[in-house]
Amino acid sequence: MGFQRTGRRGCVAGRRQVFAAVFLLAANTHVQNAAPGGTGPRVSQAPMQTAVEFTDEAGRIVRVPQPVRRIVSLAPSLTETLFALGAGNLLVGDTDYCDYPPEALSKPKVGGAINPSIEQIVALRPDLVLATKSLNRRETVAALDRLGIPTYVTDPHTVEAMIASTARLADVAGVHGAGAALAASLRERLAALQSRLNGEPARSVLFVVWTDPLISVGRDTFIADALRWAGARSVVESPQDWPQISLEGALRLQPEFLVFSGEHSEAEQRNLEALAQLPGWRDLDAAHEGRFAVVSEAFIRPAPRLLYAIEQLARQLHPQAFLSPPPPEQKPADAPAKPGLAGQTGSLGAPRFLEGRAACAR
Amino acid sequence: MRPLTLKRVLWDCAVLLALLFLVVVVSLKLGAVPVSMYGLGRDLIRVALGRSSELSSEYRLIVFDIRLPRILLGVFVGASLSVAGASFQALLRNPLADPYVLGVSSGSALGAILALVAAPHLHLSSLAGALLTPLFAFLGAMATIAAVYFLARREGQIDSGTLLLAGIISASFLSAVIMFLMTTLPGRDLRGMAFWLMGDLSTPLPASYRWLLAVGFFAAAGAVYTTAADLNLLLAGEREAIHLGVDIVRVRLVVYVAASFLTALAVSVSGAIGYVGLLVPHVMRLLFRSDYRLLLPTAALGGAIAVVIADTLARTVVAPTELPVGAMTAMAGAPLFVYLLRRRLT
Numbered sequence: 001m002g003f004q005r006t007g008r009r010g011c012v013a014g015r016r017q018v019f020a021a022v023f024l025l026a027a028n029t030h031v032q033n034a035a036p037g038g039t040g041p042r043v044s045q046a047p048m049q050t051a052v053e054f055t056d057e058a059g060r061i062v063r064v065p066q067p068v069r070r071i072v073s074l075a076p077s078l079t080e081t082l083f084a085l086g087a088g089n090l091l092v093g094d095t096d097y098c099d100y101p102p103e104a105l106s107k108p109k110v111g112g113a114i115n116p117s118i119e120q121i122v123a124l125r126p127d128l129v130l131a132t133k134s135l136n137r138r139e140t141v142a143a144l145d146r147l148g149i150p151t152y153v154t155d156p157h158t159v160e161a162m163i164a165s166t167a168r169l170a171d172v173a174g175v176h177g178a179g180a181a182l183a184a185s186l187r188e189r190l191a192a193l194q195s196r197l198n199g200e201p202a203r204s205v206l207f208v209v210w211t212d213p214l215i216s217v218g219r220d221t222f223i224a225d226a227l228r229w230a231g232a233r234s235v236v237e238s239p240q241d242w243p244q245i246s247l248e249g250a251l252r253l254q255p256e257f258l259v260f261s262g263e264h265s266e267a268e269q270r271n272l273e274a275l276a277q278l279p280g281w282r283d284l285d286a287a288h289e290g291r292f293a294v295v296s297e298a299f300i301r302p303a304p305r306l307l308y309a310i311e312q313l314a315r316q317l318h319p320q321a322f323l324s325p326p327p328p329e330q331k332p333a334d335a336p337a338k339p340g341l342a343g344q345t346g347s348l349g350a351p352r353f354l355e356g357r358a359a360c361a362r
Numbered sequence: 363m364r365p366l367t368l369k370r371v372l373w374d375c376a377v378l379l380a381l382l383f384l385v386v387v388v389s390l391k392l393g394a395v396p397v398s399m400y401g402l403g404r405d406l407i408r409v410a411l412g413r414s415s416e417l418s419s420e421y422r423l424i425v426f427d428i429r430l431p432r433i434l435l436g437v438f439v440g441a442s443l444s445v446a447g448a449s450f451q452a453l454l455r456n457p458l459a460d461p462y463v464l465g466v467s468s469g470s471a472l473g474a475i476l477a478l479v480a481a482p483h484l485h486l487s488s489l490a491g492a493l494l495t496p497l498f499a500f501l502g503a504m505a506t507i508a509a510v511y512f513l514a515r516r517e518g519q520i521d522s523g524t525l526l527l528a529g530i531i532s533a534s535f536l537s538a539v540i541m542f543l544m545t546t547l548p549g550r551d552l553r554g555m556a557f558w559l560m561g562d563l564s565t566p567l568p569a570s571y572r573w574l575l576a577v578g579f580f581a582a583a584g585a586v587y588t589t590a591a592d593l594n595l596l597l598a599g600e601r602e603a604i605h606l607g608v609d610i611v612r613v614r615l616v617v618y619v620a621a622s623f624l625t626a627l628a629v630s631v632s633g634a635i636g637y638v639g640l641l642v643p644h645v646m647r648l649l650f651r652s653d654y655r656l657l658l659p660t661a662a663l664g665g666a667i668a669v670v671i672a673d674t675l676a677r678t679v680v681a682p683t684e685l686p687v688g689a690m691t692a693m694a695g696a697p698l699f700v701y702l703l704r705r706r707l708t
Contacts, residue, residue: 096683111683117394118564119424120682139565142492146566147427244545 054172057155057165058133058141064150065127068174072126075113075135078154078169079104080303082130085170085178093124100298100305118143128152128173132302134221134241154302158225159310162302163187182304189307190229193314196321197231203317205232205293206245206255206286209300211275214245222302230313231321232257247280254284257291257317261299261309269294293317366653374650378663382437385667389433389674394681395424431572435563435631436673436687437666438575440638442628444665445583447639448646448657449621452593453614454522455600460640461625464525465510465532466503467634470626471559472536473502474633475543478555492568496630503626506532511618520614561635561688563673571631578627582620583662589613590654597652635669635688637695642668644702 051063072093073079079098082091088103095113098104108124110116113135121129121144129144133155144151152172156162163186170179207223209215217223218238227234235253236245260272272294276287286292293316299309315322391402405421408414417426443461450459461467477498481491510532514525544555567575592613595603604610628635646660672690679685 109682111394111681115564115684115686117677117682117684119428120394122423122428123395143564143566147423240546 054152054168056153058153060153062150062152062172064152064172066174068127068172070124070126070128071173072110072121072124072129073098074110074116074130074140075132076100076104077135077301077303078130078132079107080298080301080305081166081169082173084182084304085166085173085175087170087173087175087178090173090175092126093121116140118147122147122149130154130169134302156222156302157220158222159190159229159306160225162222162306163190163304165302166304186304186307189311193229193311197314197318200231200318200321202228202231202233203256204235204253205257205259205317206235206250206253207259207261209242209261211271214247214250215242216245217241218243222306223300226299226306226310227259227313230310231318232259232313251280251283255286257293258284258286259293259295259313261295261297366651366656371656371659374656375659375663378660378667382663382667382670385670385674386433386437389670390425390429392674392678393424393429394677397421397425431566432563432673433670435567435572435575436669438579439563439628439632439635440642440665440667440669441583441662442579442624442665443635443639444642444661444668445586445658446621446624446628447665448643448654448661449586449593449617449624450639451643452597452654453617453621454520454525455597456522456526457644458526458640459522460637461621461629462634462636462639463533464529464625465506465536466529466622466625467629467636468533468536468540469506469509470499470503470629471555471634472540472543473498473500473505474630475540475555476502479543479547493571496567496571499630500626503629504622506536507618507622507625559634559688560686561633561691562686563632563669563676564684565631567631575627575631578623582623582627583658585616585620586624587655587658589616590658593617593654597654633686633688635672635691637691637699638665638668641695641698641702645698648702 051065054062054064056062068090070092071082071087071090073082073091074095076095076098079091079094080100082088083101083104088101091104091107093108093110094104095116096109096111097113098107108120110120110124114137118140126149129149129151131141131144131151131153133153136153141151141153152169154165154169156165163183166186167179167183170176170182205227207217207227209217216236216238217234218236218241219234220239221241224234235250235255236243272292275281276290281287293313295313295316296305296309298305299313387402387406390406391397391399401418401421402425405417405425408416409426414422414426447460450461450464451457453459474495477495480498481494484494510525510528511520513528513532514520516524540555540559592603592608595606595608596610596613600610625639642665643657643661646657646664649664650656650660668691669687672694673687676685676687676690
């Protein structure tokens, strides 16, 4: 993995401290506030705290104090990832857009992802701030660097990179076991999906991020890669991440399916019907034949939940591949990652996203 | 009207300076994180007595490492823009003249974008990397001003109407180039540019550039001030000024270069903050006098006050999310501009 450790002994001690901290946090939430101030008798033994150097995905070297006790996340995907790793209790602040899981909503907010309040972040006294290159501004990271706040930046461009990034994040946040388990379960899900879709022709799709103007995704984004895993191929081949596409260009590409991501399925459905009547859009075969696929918003967040959104899309694009009974590896896939996935599988595979959505697929 | 005395200048400046100090202290107190007036006062006194080692860590970080540098940046940016605006208004004998209108801000933004594009290919040290953006923004601003100047020159004469038009044309051309670059370049770092184009003081500066900003401001504003008496005569009319012995070529050159420098300095660190250079001098003319010997210092202090207030609002109205300060100055500035315009007409 792409980091080196400076204090091996400190790491072992650190791990013990994480468990102590987690236990205390579970027992008494006030400890969370007391610990960094130096009043908590057991968790804040300054000499025991060492720093471990990590190279983040932007190539920066970040010294992260171990154990990490207070994390601020600057992106919804990072917030989700922390919760999936079972480290949600270390999260002391997140952005206005961090809405999943519901517990994330009750965390103190530091503002939007693009323009957070630096002083609000500082006031939360984080040991570690998590940022992602595709959403946060480098000025924000520079400001945190200048204040000496360790800031770890992720930059996943593929689904596999997202999984690897998740595993690394577990090490950075000091929840060592969870990362490997979660990554293994995610990779198993991908493998299971791939074996199901084996032999299915890839559907050409237009992934619609925004309709007016029409914004799609570029080839170097994790979304384009996620589409590949779902048995689809984006018709847009742009080096830009969020290219604006002309309707004319979309007409020329004539995708088999239009893929939307959204949370409110009924409203989404009504919008799609209205959209299919508009000049330009109605000339798209996929639009007037109603070949829409609507996926969870998880599809546009590089977090573990992306896997479920991929499966959700695959079901809509290749329903015949899902007619056979599920392959046997489905069950063990969930089992090993109890801490993180317990809450996940419940709400993710659950009807919340799929209800009413099946109707969207043809 | 009574003649302007030195006492009057100092007295008016002292009033504004006291107001600026008050605004800075209030701005230090306000923000996403609540800070008590007592704690702030105690720590300010500690700093004043040179006992900064006794500061509480939270105050040290939030008040002195985050808010204070930003407020001081606002002070210098506001003063620079306002002095530059007042200078351009006298130079062009046009009340509409303003760094924003002259295309300087767009040129500076283009320079900043080019720096962001070039940075990954240059393998710079971190300090050089941090300096690259303001430096390119500065060069972009200076290049635009030179281009606008030569566009507007006809037979060795500068026509102020042509200059304004040249500025407006350059601004829209450069904005179009910026839009083109932002939509075609694959770089992800350009996302921040949209925020930057609105004017933004949240980006921290390397200490060396902060010194450059302060020294540059005093040098350029001082240079403009040496021509203050001549600018008064110039406003009465070019012919009259020449008859009264004003070296009009020298005054033009000094004021043009100094005002351009001030604009470039401000825009290179904050992006395009509109309306300050346009409006603050007009407000100061109404409140005090239009004598440039008084107007230049009052405009500098007024500009500082205006930008610090605007940035404090930008930091607090939707806290913890931050607005670009340019959005605040435009929201407050446009109605004020209409008011001043109507007032002039009646």
